[in-house]
Amino acid sequence: MTATGTGTSQRVVTTRSARANAHIGRHAQTIAIAVVLVALLIFFAFSADRFATTGNLLNLLRQIAPTLIVATAMTFVISTAGIDLSVGSTVALSGSLLAIVLQHGWSPTVALIAILALGALIGFVNGWFSSYQNIPPFIVTLAMLSIMRGTALRATEGYSTPISGDLWIVQIGQGRIAGVPVPAILAVVVALVGWLVLTRTPFGRYVIGLGSNGESLRRTGVNTRKVGLTVYMLTGVAAAVAGVLIATRLSSGSSNAGSGFELEVITAVVLGGTSLFGGRASMLGTILGALTLGVIANGLVLLHVSPFYVQIVQGAILLLAIFANSKVWAKFGAIRK
Amino acid sequence: MTDQEPGRVDRVVMRDIRKRYGMVDALRGVTLRVGPGEVVGLVGDNAAGKSTLMKVLAGAVVPDSGEIVFDGRPVAFANPKDARELGIEMVYQDLALCDDIDVAGNLFLGREPRKAGGLMLDVRKMHADARRHLDALNIRIPLTDIPVGGLSGGQRQAVAIARAVTFGPKLLILDEPTAALAVAEVETVLELIKTVSAQGVSVILITHRLQDLFRVCDRLCVMYEGTLRADLDARNTSLERLVSEIVAHDEGEKEGSRR
Ligand SMILES: Nc1ncnc2c1ncn2[C@@H]1O[C@H](COP(=O)(O)OP(=O)(O)OP(=O)(O)O)[C@@H](O)[C@H]1O
Ligand SMILES: [Mg+2]
Numbered sequence: 001m002t003a004t005g006t007g008t009s010q011r012v013v014t015t016r017s018a019r020a021n022a023h024i025g026r027h028a029q030t031i032a033i034a035v036v037l038v039a040l041l042i043f044f045a046f047s048a049d050r051f052a053t054t055g056n057l058l059n060l061l062r063q064i065a066p067t068l069i070v071a072t073a074m075t076f077v078i079s080t081a082g083i084d085l086s087v088g089s090t091v092a093l094s095g096s097l098l099a100i101v102l103q104h105g106w107s108p109t110v111a112l113i114a115i116l117a118l119g120a121l122i123g124f125v126n127g128w129f130s131s132y133q134n135i136p137p138f139i140v141t142l143a144m145l146s147i148m149r150g151t152a153l154r155a156t157e158g159y160s161t162p163i164s165g166d167l168w169i170v171q172i173g174q175g176r177i178a179g180v181p182v183p184a185i186l187a188v189v190v191a192l193v194g195w196l197v198l199t200r201t202p203f204g205r206y207v208i209g210l211g212s213n214g215e216s217l218r219r220t221g222v223n224t225r226k227v228g229l230t231v232y233m234l235t236g237v238a239a240a241v242a243g244v245l246i247a248t249r250l251s252s253g254s255s256n257a258g259s260g261f262e263l264e265v266i267t268a269v270v271l272g273g274t275s276l277f278g279g280r281a282s283m284l285g286t287i288l289g290a291l292t293l294g295v296i297a298n299g300l301v302l303l304h305v306s307p308f309y310v311q312i313v314q315g316a317i318l319l320l321a322i323f324a325n326s327k328v329w330a331k332f333g334a335i336r337k
Numbered sequence: 338m339t340d341q342e343p344g345r346v347d348r349v350v351m352r353d354i355r356k357r358y359g360m361v362d363a364l365r366g367v368t369l370r371v372g373p374g375e376v377v378g379l380v381g382d383n384a385a386g387k388s389t390l391m392k393v394l395a396g397a398v399v400p401d402s403g404e405i406v407f408d409g410r411p412v413a414f415a416n417p418k419d420a421r422e423l424g425i426e427m428v429y430q431d432l433a434l435c436d437d438i439d440v441a442g443n444l445f446l447g448r449e450p451r452k453a454g455g456l457m458l459d460v461r462k463m464h465a466d467a468r469r470h471l472d473a474l475n476i477r478i479p480l481t482d483i484p485v486g487g488l489s490g491g492q493r494q495a496v497a498i499a500r501a502v503t504f505g506p507k508l509l510i511l512d513e514p515t516a517a518l519a520v521a522e523v524e525t526v527l528e529l530i531k532t533v534s535a536q537g538v539s540v541i542l543i544t545h546r547l548q549d550l551f552r553v554c555d556r557l558c559v560m561y562e563g564t565l566r567a568d569l570d571a572r573n574t575s576l577e578r579l580v581s582e583i584v585a586h587d588e589g590e591k592e593g594s595r596r
Pocket of ligand 1: 361363381382384386388390430
């Protein structure tokens with residue numbers, strides 16, 4: 001059964017092109033978003049005076065840190081063909097509760113651990129209903145979106161709660177290490193770890209497998225439900241971290257924080273080439289996607305465009321990205337879906 | 338492919354296995370026995386319950402009732418992992434592979450070589466081992482790093498077969514393994530069955546290619562509407578007899594007949 005003669009060379013040629021096709025197809029959208037990002041950087045560098053300054057670029061990194069952190073976790077969720085719409089509400093709830101418990105005199109360390117545990121618990125509920133009870137995650141997390149936002153509003157009565165600048169915890173949002181904002185450092189670390197886990201660990205494999213063909217993965221003996229549950233716990237914890245970042249940066253916890261945040265996060269992920277249908281993921285793409293959204297928001301503000309347009313632009317980008325994802329790039333890919 | 342010696346313990350015995358799907362009675366009390374190194378052909382009409390019975394044996398489906406004895410010990414499989422740990426491997430008729438994962442990744446899915454204390458995948462070892470295993474099985478897939486979604490149907494099936502035989506199973510279940518294969522590849526699979534059974538591996542082969550059954554099987558079990566209708570010796574059964582058992586002609590005179 002070994003190929004011989006002309007058969008061999010022909011086969012080698014076809015497999016070379018198959019490999020190239022497969023790889024270009026997988027990375028086409030990531031390459032495209034990198035090109036778009038560079039184009040935007042050049043455009044804003046020439047049109048907005050203050051854009052290409054170190055100060056502004058570091059500020060930009062700090063602004064997108066919460067998005068990037070949650071988008072890293074969301075890449076796992078979307079790779080399993082799931083979705084988590086509750087992250088914005090979790091941001092609001094965790095930020096609000098952090099401010100409230102600090103006001104009640106909790107030690108910042110205990111408060112921080114409690115808030116992260118809360119995020120994990122929210123993720124557990126999302127994951128238990130979606131993964132163990134097979135309820136569509138779209139519905140589960142939509143319900144949780146409402147519950148968490150309501151809880152945040154109830155807890156704060158709609159007011160924002162100040163966080164004292166004397167506490168060390170505000171350094172998480174406001175501090176700098178060697179001139180670089182702490183949130184930016186945190187976001188880069190999270191994204192790198194996320195990339196490593198997704199591409200280099202068995203868990204990352206199973207996440208892709210779950211989105212690609214869950215039953216096939218289950219039949220190889222993998223506990224697919226546990227994998228499904230874990231990814232929602234990741235977004236839960238990531239959203240709690242984002243809530244802490246935002247609240248400590250603003251020195252106040254607000255129940256209105258993070259509205260529309262889920263949309264921004266999902267846009268970043270989809271923009272990077274991760275398929276909403278699962279099985280195909282690019283953590284690098286997610287990083288580029290988050291950067292692109294940050295550059296657009298930051299650049300438009302510097303150009304004195306009304307901030308209301310930012311939302312319109314973001315929504316339009318999401319729609320375009322999904323369109324490109326499912327219609328345009330599919331033609332490049334060797335992947336049948 | 339030798340006769341089962343008396344006194345030797347059966348590799349597996351399934352007793353009175355039942356499974357209902359809503360209104361469909363997929364299995365209504367099936368009893369099946371396979372000896373060590375024995376090749377059993379499982380045949381029957383479409384929807385007779387062959388795949389369901391084998392999924393029960395592989396742990397992918399939990400039966401409503403019935404017992405399974407493996408190597409003399411009663412076992413109960415809650416999931417495919419339990420069965421896999423005992424050395425039961427199955428090539429499924431459907432949903433076999435993850436299209437977005439590459440050849441090596443599919444081959445090792447669920448038991449990837451690891452490094453760094455089990456935390457990380459050993460990707461390099463995975464590709465090297467995959468190459469070795471595929472070559473050892475004469476499977477012609479030049480690249481192990483392309484997603485299986487980009488392979489032909491036959492190549493995908495070959496990957497699924499390689500996955501099942503590579504890790505030294507005690508019982509190999511093949512559900513229509515040759516359905517997508519070219520002539521030469523079918524021959525390879527039949528040779529493979531002979532080789533592994535000579536090494537003591539028990540094989541259950543489901544196929545609608547009846548002529549293949551007579552070349553590799555010791556026994557032929559015929560299923561009919563969720564029951565085992567006949568258990569025949571492959572060497573003294575004619576093709577006509579087998580066909581009539583499958584399509585349920587002259588029911589009256591056949592032993593093991595239900596009605
Ligand atoms: N997951 C399921 N849900 C509902 N019904 C099922 C399921 N799996 C199998 N069945 C039913 O059980 C019966 C037996 O199916 P099975 O797949 O075991 O047949 P088979 O003998 O393998 O047929 P084929 O030769 O076509 O592969 C069929 O009537 C089928 O519709
Ligand atoms: Mg079948």
